[in-house]
Amino acid sequence: xxxxxxxxxxxxxxxxxxxxxxxxxxxxxxxxxxxxxxxxxxxxxxxxxxxxxxxxxxxxxxxxxxxxxxxxxxxxxxxxxxxxxxxxxxxxxxxxxxxxxxxxxxxxxxxxxxxxxxxxxxxxxxxxxxxxxxxxxxxxxxxxxxxxxxxxxxxxxxxxxxxxxxxxxxxxxxxxxxxxxxxxxxxxxxxxxxxxxxxxxxxxxxxxxxxxxxxxxxxxxxxxxxxxxxxxxxxxxxxxxxxxxxxxxxxxxxxxxxxxxxxxxxxxxxxxxxxxxxxxxxxxxxxxxxxxxxxxxxxxxxxxxxxxxxxxxxxxxxxxxxxxxxxxxxxxxxxxxxxxxxxxxxxx
Amino acid sequence: xxxxxxxxxxxxxxxxxxxxxxxxxxxxxxxxxxxxxxxxxxxxxxxxxxxxxxxxxxxxxxxxxxxxxxxxxxxxxxxxxxxxxxxxxxxxxxxxxxxxxxxxxxxxxxxxxxxxxxxxxxxxxxxxxxxxxxxxxxxxxxxxxxxxxxxxxxxxxxxxxxxxxxxxxxxxxxxxxxxxxxxxxxxxxxxxxxxxxxxxxxxxxxxxxxxxxxxxxxxxxxxxxxxxxxxxxxxxxxxxxxxxxxxxxxxxxxxxxxxxxxxxxxxxxxxxxxxxxxxxxxxxxxxxxxxxxxxxxxxxxxxxxxxxxxxxxxxxxxxxxxxxxxxxxxxxxxxxxxxxxxxxxxxx
Numbered sequence: 016x017x018x019x020x021x022x023x024x025x026x027x028x029x030x031x032x033x034x035x036x037x038x039x040x041x042x043x044x045x046x047x048x049x050x051x052x053x054x055x056x057x058x059x060x061x062x063x064x065x066x067x068x069x070x071x072x073x074x075x076x077x078x079x080x081x082x083x084x085x086x087x088x089x090x091x092x093x094x095x096x097x098x099x100x101x102x103x104x105x106x107x108x109x110x111x112x113x114x115x116x117x118x119x120x121x122x123x124x125x126x127x128x129x130x131x132x133x134x135x136x137x138x139x140x141x142x143x144x145x146x147x148x149x150x151x152x153x154x155x156x157x158x159x160x161x162x163x164x165x166x167x168x169x170x171x172x173x174x175x176x177x178x179x180x181x182x183x184x185x186x187x188x189x190x191x192x193x194x195x196x197x198x199x200x201x202x203x204x205x206x207x208x209x210x211x212x213x214x215x216x217x218x219x220x221x222x223x224x225x226x227x228x229x230x231x232x233x234x235x236x237x238x239x240x241x242x243x244x245x246x247x248x249x250x251x252x253x254x255x256x257x258x259x260x261x262x263x264x265x266x267x268x269x270x271x272x273x274x275x276x277x278x279x280x281x282x283x284x285x286x287x288x289x290x291x292x293x294x295x296x297x298x299x300x301x302x303x304x305x306x307x308x309x310x311x312x313x314x315x316x317x318x319x320x321x322x323x324x325x326x327x328x329x330x331x332x333x334x335x336x337x338x339x340x341x342x343x344x345x346x347x348x349x350x351x352x353x354x355x356x357x358x359x360x361x362x363x
Numbered sequence: 364x365x366x367x368x369x370x371x372x373x374x375x376x377x378x379x380x381x382x383x384x385x386x387x388x389x390x391x392x393x394x395x396x397x398x399x400x401x402x403x404x405x406x407x408x409x410x411x412x413x414x415x416x417x418x419x420x421x422x423x424x425x426x427x428x429x430x431x432x433x434x435x436x437x438x439x440x441x442x443x444x445x446x447x448x449x450x451x452x453x454x455x456x457x458x459x460x461x462x463x464x465x466x467x468x469x470x471x472x473x474x475x476x477x478x479x480x481x482x483x484x485x486x487x488x489x490x491x492x493x494x495x496x497x498x499x500x501x502x503x504x505x506x507x508x509x510x511x512x513x514x515x516x517x518x519x520x521x522x523x524x525x526x527x528x529x530x531x532x533x534x535x536x537x538x539x540x541x542x543x544x545x546x547x548x549x550x551x552x553x554x555x556x557x558x559x560x561x562x563x564x565x566x567x568x569x570x571x572x573x574x575x576x577x578x579x580x581x582x583x584x585x586x587x588x589x590x591x592x593x594x595x596x597x598x599x600x601x602x603x604x605x606x607x608x609x610x611x612x613x614x615x616x617x618x619x620x621x622x623x624x625x626x627x628x629x630x631x632x633x634x635x636x637x638x639x640x641x642x643x644x645x646x647x648x649x650x651x652x653x654x655x656x657x658x659x660x661x662x663x664x665x666x667x668x669x670x671x672x673x674x675x676x677x678x679x680x681x682x683x684x685x686x687x688x689x690x691x692x693x694x695x696x697x698x699x700x701x702x703x704x705x706x707x708x709x710x711x
Contacts, residue, residue: 085675143515157641159512159519160708166507166643167491170676176640178633178671180529188673190636285526286637288538292524293505293638295514323526325536327433328518360508 020352021066021075021114024344025049025082025106026124027097030062032069033342035349039135041342045069054100059109066113077352078110078119081127081344088169089361091121118363120351126172127347128337129156130163130358132300134350136338141297145290146337147174149283150258150303153195159294163358175199177286197282200258200305207261207275214256217269262308276308277315284319291324291332302337368700369414369423369462372692373397373430373454374472375445378410380417381690383697387483389690393417402448407457414461425700426458426467429475429692436517437709439469466711468699474520475695476685477504478511478706480648482698484686489645493638494685495522497631498606498651501543507642511706523547525634545630548606548653555609555623562604565617610656624656625663632667639672639680650685 019034019042026049033044047065050057083095091107111119122130129138129146138144142161148154153175157164164171175195176188183192184202196202208214264272287299305312316334324330339346350358367382367390374397381392395413398405431443439455459467470478477486477494486492490509496502501523505512512519523543524536531540532550544550556562612620635647653660664682672678687694698706 141515143519159507159514160510162508164507164512164642166676167489167645167679168643168676170674171491171507171641171643173640173643173674173677176674176677177637178527181527181629181633181671186673190671190673192671193640193673281529285529289525289634289637290641292521292541293519293641294512295516295519295521297515323529323538323540325534325538325541326518326521326524328514328516329521329524331515 017074019073019075020349021070021078022345022349023062023066023078023080023110024124024127024348025062025080025093025095025098026344027083027095030065031345032062032065033345033349034069034073034075035345035353037353039131039346039349039353041345043069044342044345049098052100053098055104058098058100059104063113075114075117077117078114079127079348079351079353080107080110080119080121081124081348082106082121084123084170086121086123086169088123088165089121093121118352118355120359120363122169122348122351123154123156123172124344125154126156126163127351128154128302128339128343129158129172129300129347130350131339131343131345131347132302132337133158133163134354134358135346136343137300137335138298143295143297145172145174145287145294145296145299147283147299147301148303148337149198149279149301149305151200153199157294158357161357163360165360174286174290177289179282179285194282194286198279198305200261203258203275203279203305204256204261206278207271208256210271210274212256212261212264212269212271212275214260214264217264217267217272218260258305262305262311265308265311273311276311279305280312280315281319283312284316285323287316287332287334288320288323288329291320291329292326295328296332299332299334300337301334302339302343306336365422367421367423368697369418369426370693370696371410371414371426371428371458372472372475372696373410373428373441373443373446374692375431375443378413379693380413381693381697382417382421382423383693383701385701387479387694387697387701389693391417392690392693397446400448401446403452406446406448407452411461423462423465425465426462427475427696427699427701428455428458428467428469429472429696430454430469432471432518434469434471434517436471436513437469441469466700466703468707468711470517470696470699471502471504471520472692473502474504474511475699476502476650476687476691477506477520477648477695478698479687479691479695480650480685481506481511482702482706483694484691485648485683486646491643491645493520493522493635493642493644493647495631495647495649496651496685497546497548497627497649497653499548501547505642506705509705511708513708522634522638525637527630527633542630542634546627546653548609551606551623551627551653552604552609554626555619556604558619558622560604560609560612560617560619560623562608562612565612565615565620566608606653610653610659613656613659621659624659627653628660628663629667631660632664633671635664635680635682636668636671636677639668639677640674643676644680647680647682648685649682650687650691654684
């Protein structure tokens, strides 16, 4: 264990840490829930406790961190959108103080996932790759010429804000018609609810009010109905209008859910066509919750991509499911240390 | 002159060659018209004659070539779209045979323009730049992390095929709604003619049939009218429906021409917003004929860019006119030799 790197993956719902060997092999890993609504200190203490548990008395050779953006980079003062307790929190510096004498490096969590898929996953062997995460948001990272691309402020890879529908839905970024505004799980679910989708109905084998759904919250439907001033039917209030439920209902044949998956696939195909033309990509890896819908998502994605990626060189791009699952963030954070020649450019 | 590089810039309307010093200074330059409809041999002989004139008995230290695509790269067998006489013509090899013992390197002409603007032009000092050419086509080149990005097949930088209008006009690439399909000069002129634009009317000070236009061809109008089966009025047949005329008419206050320039500016702004989010750009340089329209093009471009580039990091991008004019292709071709650490990655 003497040659282990400490990898940390920080998100709004979970904190993860692992000891990772030189080949990207995970030796120890632990996860805890992110303290909901935690202030800066509560969040730090939860992370610190997790790090203690994982490292024990192991002397790590470096620390790699993936964290939700935005952040200053490479300084690593973080302000994760879904962790309001941390605003300009000096995460990298705090961990550097905790692990003196070894490199401590941070990058956007989706960038870490892309680095992982390139280093040890579905993009292995390619020199020009876009790694995507399609989940509650749509993020990504770019590898070009065999190296991770940082861009001017460490923010390269934001495929979620490529415009796919100029007059489309408003995006949380302040823009309009971004891929993320169309294809993120919650946005897609809200759109489907607006089109008449009743979460869980298709998967409940004809039951009008699926019993299993009663404990959950119909976020999207609630929003849509509130906006229209209509009272929410009780059985709808109980179901889960998420991207995951949408994918399940699409698989069960729900017509609106299927249309929603085609809508997401089309948006993804358009953004990938644009990225391929601009960056001359070999391969695009797609991970995250929504990507687990398989052909329901990938078929319309491919159809749109092939219709819009017209130039000869672009036709060779391959779109593949990500290979590393929930460990990708940890493996990519470790790559910032273990394969720094490809994934880390700044001076420490 | 003993430390000169031979730079060659090959296009469908002109062939250019120059001797260029270590700092990008042009010492000798000559241009000839590309032989119209020339076969492979005619084209080569025209180029060879030009090269002889420019080099004389100078022993050059290398040869840099910019040429219209597509081409195999870095091998440099070229098939320029608008030079049908060359199909898989081994241009790089022919020039390597002509100049033995020195590096002979080739890249896409728009990539060379981008390299030039980064090396010696409006993108100087930036590490993350998109260089664009908006003319009869829309091309570009990417510099990220201070280095020219080639992509998997030497085709990175094809900003003209970023999708800006998914249901928009068919593009020559086989796709639909590409930036180039909307904003290239001939496409824009054809669109304006379809909207009722009469080329030259606004600039001819009230004359119904501008005399100066009689020698020219109304390509766009001709296409639009032919498609509708309407007979072409004689005075329209005589006018020039080009991007340049469109810009002149917009400057003279022609309402349709102004709308067309806004249409182009909006398309450019959308594509630049997407590229900025994806690549975290510092600066975008815009050159080519249409870019000379000034604020008629740049104002709607900026307005759209600011409306869609929502993320904080993207707001800092600057869009500036290219600085090097018609010499950019030559300077960039020379950069493949003279600043190879930044602009040339393959093994020779």
